[in-house]
Amino acid sequence: MIVCHQHRFIFVTTRKTSGAAIEAALATACSDGDIVSATTHAALTQYQPGDWLRLMTRGERARLDRHQSAAQIRSRVGDAVWSSYFKFCVERDPWDKAVALYEQRTRGRDPRPTIAQFLAKARPESLSNFPLYSIDGALAVDRVIRFEHLAAELDAVGHLLNLPAELFQAIEWPQTCHYSAVLGPAERALIEAACAPEIELFGYGFAEVAPEDR
Numbered sequence: 001m002i003v004c005h006q007h008r009f010i011f012v013t014t015r016k017t018s019g020a021a022i023e024a025a026l027a028t029a030c031s032d033g034d035i036v037s038a039t040t041h042a043a044l045t046q047y048q049p050g051d052w053l054r055l056m057t058r059g060e061r062a063r064l065d066r067h068q069s070a071a072q073i074r075s076r077v078g079d080a081v082w083s084s085y086f087k088f089c090v091e092r093d094p095w096d097k098a099v100a101l102y103e104q105r106t107r108g109r110d111p112r113p114t115i116a117q118f119l120a121k122a123r124p125e126s127l128s129n130f131p132l133y134s135i136d137g138a139l140a141v142d143r144v145i146r147f148e149h150l151a152a153e154l155d156a157v158g159h160l161l162n163l164p165a166e167l168f169q170a171i172e173w174p175q176t177c178h179y180s181a182v183l184g185p186a187e188r189a190l191i192e193a194a195c196a197p198e199i200e201l202f203g204y205g206f207a208e209v210a211p212e213d214r
Contacts, residue, residue: 001023001035001036001037001065001066002027002036003076003077003081004026004029004030005033005034006029006030006031007029007163008085009086009087010073010082010086010087010088011023011088011089012141013037013089013132014067014090015067015097015101015126015129015132016092016097016100016101017092017097017129017147017150018147018150018171019066019090022154023037023038023066025170029164029167035077037066038066067132069131069133070133070134086143086160087141088144089141089144089145090147091144091146091147091202092146092147092148093148093204094127094191094194094195094198094199094204095179095180095188095206096147098127098179098191099115099179099182099183101122101126101127102118105118106118115187116184124194127195128197128198130197130198134197137197139201143157146202151171154168155168180206180207180208
């Protein structure tokens with residue numbers, strides 16, 4: 001999450017959408033007084049038990065949760081800033097996103113669960129980004145960048161916000177296998193249920209890939 005006062009924008013960081021890399025790039029356009037989740041300390045009232053343990057044993061202050069929701073950010077910055085700043089985020093095909101989440105969270109586990117086992121135990125909120133960029137079920141940001149066109153759409157937003165032209169050039173866009181190669185009917189249905197709002201909002205559809213192209 002980033003709130004940049006100089007360029008008057010708010011970036012809502014979503015899951016498995018290159019959020020950390022985009023945050024790092026946007027942070028270079030920020031200055032003192034801006035809010036960057038990677039460097040801004042969380043309020044003590046937001047601490048979890050593990051945060052208190054690190055503070056007491058190592059003296060380390062907890063950072064803001066990167067995935068602050070739109071409602072949380074609005075509460076933090078106030079209605080005037082929230083309503084007047086340009087707010088944006090990135091969304092990704094929900095089936096593609098689920099495969100990327102599986103790859104990240106099970107990498108190095110032995111034995112490694114199957115994707116069906118992983119998804120059966122996954123919390124719906126970890127699969128869907130919609131609660132992060134909506135408030136009371138309604139879209140709360142000015143622009144949702146589609147991950148499928150990430151480079152071009154980031155450049156367009158950068159131009160709109162008068163950010164340096166080279167800001168996003170160092171970002172490496174991750175690649176995963178096509179989800180139709182690993183998701184069966186049960187997994188597809190589970191993701192459809194968890195991500196129903198964004199599927200309806202953006203018209204996502206499960207894309208089959210011919211076996212010879214997998």
